[in-house]
Amino acid sequence: xxxxxxxxxxxxxxxxxxxxxxxxxxxxxxxxxxxxxxxxxxxxxxxxxxxxxxxxxxxxxxxxxxxxxxxxxxxxxxxxxxxxxxxxxxxxxxxxxxxxxxxxxxxxxxxxxxxxxxxxxxxx
Numbered sequence: 482x483x484x485x486x487x488x489x490x491x492x493x494x495x496x497x498x499x500x501x502x503x504x505x506x507x508x509x510x511x512x513x514x515x516x517x518x519x520x521x522x523x524x525x526x527x528x529x530x531x532x533x534x535x536x537x538x539x540x541x542x543x544x545x546x547x548x549x550x551x552x553x554x555x556x557x558x559x560x561x562x563x564x565x566x567x568x569x570x571x572x573x574x575x576x577x578x579x580x581x582x583x584x585x586x587x588x589x590x591x592x593x594x595x596x597x598x599x600x601x602x603x604x605x
Contacts, residue, residue: 528585530566531601534575542593543570545583567592578604 532547549562567590568575568583575581580602583595 529582529598530595531580531582532566534577534579534581534604535565537570537573537575537577541569541571541573542590543568543575543581543597545581545595547583566595568595568597569593570597575600576604 530545530547532545534543535546536544545566545568547564547566549564550559551562552558553560566583568581569586569589575597579600581600582598584598585594586596588594589596
């Protein structure tokens with residue numbers, strides 16, 4: 482009988498601990514971010530890349546080569562992977578050889594998924 486009482490007390494203590502933990506989690510979840518932080522988090526979810534313009538022959542579009550350095554999964558050597566991005570350039574401001582910064586956006590055409598944000602450095 483003493484064993485049953487001890488088990489009941491342990492069960493009650495465990496339930497109380499679980500309730501306290503749940504209240505703590507709910508309290509943390511109830512903390513809301515200020516509106517400015519929320520806007521910043523929403524605006525910050527788009528990817529930003531930097532690369533070199535390799536073609537500006539199309540109207541309002543440039544092709545940007547973005548180099549990514551990654552470690553080889555098996556051998557550990559650092560390798561460069563180049564990805565060509567089709568970027569919307571409404572003002573036709575970027576020229577071949579320019580270093581530009583691009584931002585991910587909604588699909589603008591069949592291939593265009595990026596938008597020119599700034600020309601970081603002009604070609605010489």
